[in-house]
Amino acid sequence: MYRKQKSSNTSPMKKIICLTDVRKTYGINESAYEALKGINLRINAGEMVAVMGPSGSGKSTLMNILGLLDTPSSGKYQIDGRDTKSLDDDQMSELRNRTVGFIFQSFNLLPRITVLENIERPMVYAGITPRERHASALTNLEKVDLLNKASRFPPQLSGGQIQRVAIARALVMNPAIILADEPTGNLDSVTSTQVMELLCHINKQGNTVIIVTHSNEIASYAKRIIVIRDGLISEDKKT
Amino acid sequence: MNYQSLLFEVIRSMRANVLRTVLTMIGIIIGIGAVVAIMSTADSVTATVSSEIEKTGLNKISLSRRYNGITPRSLDDSTIHFLESLAILGIKNYEGSISVNTQARDYKTGEIVSMYINGATEETIGDLNLEILAGRGIVTKEENAAQSRVAIINSNLVKKFFYGDPEAAIGEMVKIGGSSFKIIGVYKNMSPFSEHVAAVAPIRTLMTQPFDENGYDQISIVLDTGSDANTIREQVLAAMLKARGYSDEDKADFSLSIPRQELNTFKQFMTAASAVIALIAAISLIVGGVGIMNIMLVTVTERTKEIGLMRSLGAKKRDIVKQFLIESITLTVFGGILGVGLGIFVAYAAISIINMFDSMPHFMFSVSFIGIIVSLIVSILIGLIFGAYPATRASNLNPVEALRRE
Numbered sequence: 001m002y003r004k005q006k007s008s009n010t011s012p013m014k015k016i017i018c019l020t021d022v023r024k025t026y027g028i029n030e031s032a033y034e035a036l037k038g039i040n041l042r043i044n045a046g047e048m049v050a051v052m053g054p055s056g057s058g059k060s061t062l063m064n065i066l067g068l069l070d071t072p073s074s075g076k077y078q079i080d081g082r083d084t085k086s087l088d089d090d091q092m093s094e095l096r097n098r099t100v101g102f103i104f105q106s107f108n109l110l111p112r113i114t115v116l117e118n119i120e121r122p123m124v125y126a127g128i129t130p131r132e133r134h135a136s137a138l139t140n141l142e143k144v145d146l147l148n149k150a151s152r153f154p155p156q157l158s159g160g161q162i163q164r165v166a167i168a169r170a171l172v173m174n175p176a177i178i179l180a181d182e183p184t185g186n187l188d189s190v191t192s193t194q195v196m197e198l199l200c201h202i203n204k205q206g207n208t209v210i211i212v213t214h215s216n217e218i219a220s221y222a223k224r225i226i227v228i229r230d231g232l233i234s235e236d237k238k239t
Numbered sequence: 240m241n242y243q244s245l246l247f248e249v250i251r252s253m254r255a256n257v258l259r260t261v262l263t264m265i266g267i268i269i270g271i272g273a274v275v276a277i278m279s280t281a282d283s284v285t286a287t288v289s290s291e292i293e294k295t296g297l298n299k300i301s302l303s304r305r306y307n308g309i310t311p312r313s314l315d316d317s318t319i320h321f322l323e324s325l326a327i328l329g330i331k332n333y334e335g336s337i338s339v340n341t342q343a344r345d346y347k348t349g350e351i352v353s354m355y356i357n358g359a360t361e362e363t364i365g366d367l368n369l370e371i372l373a374g375r376g377i378v379t380k381e382e383n384a385a386q387s388r389v390a391i392i393n394s395n396l397v398k399k400f401f402y403g404d405p406e407a408a409i410g411e412m413v414k415i416g417g418s419s420f421k422i423i424g425v426y427k428n429m430s431p432f433s434e435h436v437a438a439v440a441p442i443r444t445l446m447t448q449p450f451d452e453n454g455y456d457q458i459s460i461v462l463d464t465g466s467d468a469n470t471i472r473e474q475v476l477a478a479m480l481k482a483r484g485y486s487d488e489d490k491a492d493f494s495l496s497i498p499r500q501e502l503n504t505f506k507q508f509m510t511a512a513s514a515v516i517a518l519i520a521a522i523s524l525i526v527g528g529v530g531i532m533n534i535m536l537v538t539v540t541e542r543t544k545e546i547g548l549m550r551s552l553g554a555k556k557r558d559i560v561k562q563f564l565i566e567s568i569t570l571t572v573f574g575g576i577l578g579v580g581l582g583i584f585v586a587y588a589a590i591s592i593i594n595m596f597d598s599m600p601h602f603m604f605s606v607s608f609i610g611i612i613v614s615l616i617v618s619i620l621i622g623l624i625f626g627a628y629p630a631t632r633a634s635n636l637n638p639v640e641a642l643r644r645e
Contacts (some may be wrong), residue, residue: 016275069551069638090555097553108548108642112252117244125553167553 101170160191244473266527275582278610279515315454329466358442376423416517567626575618
């Protein structure tokens with residue numbers, strides 16, 4: 001059932017994400033709106049990338065497609081060597097579960113269950129046994145230094161702590177890709193720094209990290225910055 | 240997907256909002272409650288009637304007088320002698336019985352109460368299962384032969400005439416049907432609530448003044464174990480019809496019934512009747528189910544963002560369906576369990592109230608286990624059926640749009 005995925009993030013030059021002429025259109029006919037107008041993008045395993053761009057530029061659409069929450073209208077998206085076009089809903093769910101770890105601006109922890117149960121949730125969907133889940137959740141909680149909050153409920157924690165729990169949850173399936181959508185958008189500068197340092201640390205462990213942000217300061221943590229404008233990549237620079 | 244953790248989560252959210260949970264379940268609670276109450280009450284009635292019939296023995300055929308436009312001829316010792324002379328195989332013996340509706344009068348105060356006096360022999364008195372409080376619970380062969388005016392009275396008569404003291408009543412005289420009877424024993428009334436007054440006297444005594452019973456009300460043809468009641472009934476019927484000059488059983492002035500068959504017919508009737516009424520009550524379960532569906536749709540809307548999150552964490556559509564189905568089934572099963580409790584309580588209250596009135600026999604309370612099992616299965620089905628649409632709707636939400644919802 002549960003296999004530790006090592007292969008994907010060990011060889012640094014492997015292409016983990018590969019988009020070829022990806023377009024996304026919403027609506028039909030006259031009211032149709034093209035959010036992505038042909039994106040070509042390669043991201044190697046182990047990279048730390050920031051995606052920037054003004055509101056309405058299409059970067060959220062791009063993130064949703066990268067995270068397998070949405071599908072391109074046309075073009076080709078390969079993730080970890082698999083073409084997403086051939087996947088059905090269940091396979092997409094499985095890939096999200098095993099290959100992608102999400103971190104959201106609004107944290108998105110379930111308030112009614114404990115911190116530990118929140119971290120266990122992706123493993124629940126993977127069908128991992130309760131004992132393994134428990135052990136693995138504790139290990140990842142330790143990574144974000146919140147072991148003492150395991151049995152607390154999310155509303156009892158501070159914003160920074162909640163986001164660290166969310167990071168532990170994103171890591172728990174050991175995904176090849178971490179997708180962080182404005183991860184510091186709701187945090188003050190001190191906790192923002194903590195969260196970004198944590199993400200850098202995770203990146204050094206071999207996970208590919210993709211961060212969507214408005215902030216140049218946050219983007220400066222990344223080694224590569226991609227700027228989206230009007231549904232196209234306008235800049236792609238290494239720092 | 241792990242059911243146990245899901246179940247805990249559901250119970251936790253139910254506890255977090257007790258009022259809403261109870262209001263959601265109320266339709267199911269009342270529906271299941273009604274079904275269980277009806278079926279348990281019917282079961283209680285059936286059990287009571289069955290035990291009454293069984294008490295008088297099932298392995299027999301009852302020969303009774305039938306008022307068929309004319310006064311029926313009596314059933315007396317000559318009838319018994321005639322039947323005995325036929326020497327029908329499989330018959331153990333014949334027992335005549337008499338029950339007279341009459342009055343008792345207190346010698347001291349002149350107070351009069353209505354009562355039943357039942358005839359018994361030294362053999363048949365054991366069948367009455369009297370619980371003796373004072374004196375003796377038997378009539379002797381000699382008392383029957385001498386047609387002695389002795390009576391074993393029940394505790395209700397003692398309460399009325401002897402201040403409820405059974406010992407004080409022994410040896411005293413009481414006027415029954417205008418004749419003096421010596422009290423030789425007191426037995427306990429079957430129901431603590433019933434005011435029914437009754438006494439037992441030697442059966443021969445009831446054939447003399449003042450009752451002048453011309454023979455028996457009924458003759459029980461007691462069968463040997465293993466005898467076929469139907470075959471013997473046919474033989475007795477043929478002989479009786481011939482002796483009394485009838486060609487057709489329907490025109491005869493007597494009737495022959497088999498208590499076991501009557502009991503079965505009665506049980507079948509009660510089962511069918513309670514099933515029909517319970518089915519009508521079950522219509523309210525549909526209303527309850529719609530209530531569940533309504534609240535589940537609200538829940539899906541409330542948790543749209545959560546559903547999006549779960550999808551992003553790798554939940555498949557069927558994981559979402561499962562989660563919401565478990566939630567709706569948990570609601571209906573909890574409602575069902577509460578409903579079963581309510582139904583048992585209502586049935587118990589109903590039986591208790593019936594027993595408070597002057598009624599015979601005393602009703603026993605019995606819980607319908609079939610009713611409970613059917614109710615719980617129905618609860619699960621309601622959760623499944625009415626939870627299916629909200630759950631499917633939740634699973635079909637677009638993850639991107641769901642996540643964007645606040």
